[in-house]
Amino acid sequence: MKPYADYYSQLDSANQREVDWQTGYEIALDEVAAEIDNDLKQGDQTHYHELTEMLCDNDNFWLAIGSGASxxxxxxxxIKKIAERELNARMNDYDQD
Structure with a gap:
């Protein structure tokens, strides 16, 4: 095997690990977003207040409401922003003990 072939093989495997990590993160983010959406439908006040604070600052949201659009x-x-914040907090709280 030529030395450069081993180098490119290592780069390929490192790139694949990066892609796998990103995919795993997106899957986890979607799961947390689904949990938050479900909590909101069940009347969770904590997530409700976070959601309303975020939507109140969004001008496009108010334009959609005013025009009758979805x-x-x-x-x-x-919800995705809340989920991202929550997922990052979970990742930072990880203790290996």
Whole structure:
């Protein structure tokens, strides 16, 4: 085997690990977003207040409400931001003991 072939093989495997990690993160993010959405449907006040604070600052949300258009995309975007914050907090709280 030529030395450069081993180098490129290592780069390929490192790139694949990166892609796998990103995919795993996106799957976990979608799961947390689904949990938050489910909690909101069941009346969770903590997530409700976070969601309303985020939506109140979004001018497009108010334009959608005023025009009678669907605001679901803005709601999902806000839920995704909350989920990302929550997932990052979970990752930072990890203790290996």
């Amino acid at each position: 605001y679901e995309s803005y709601r999902q975007e806000a």
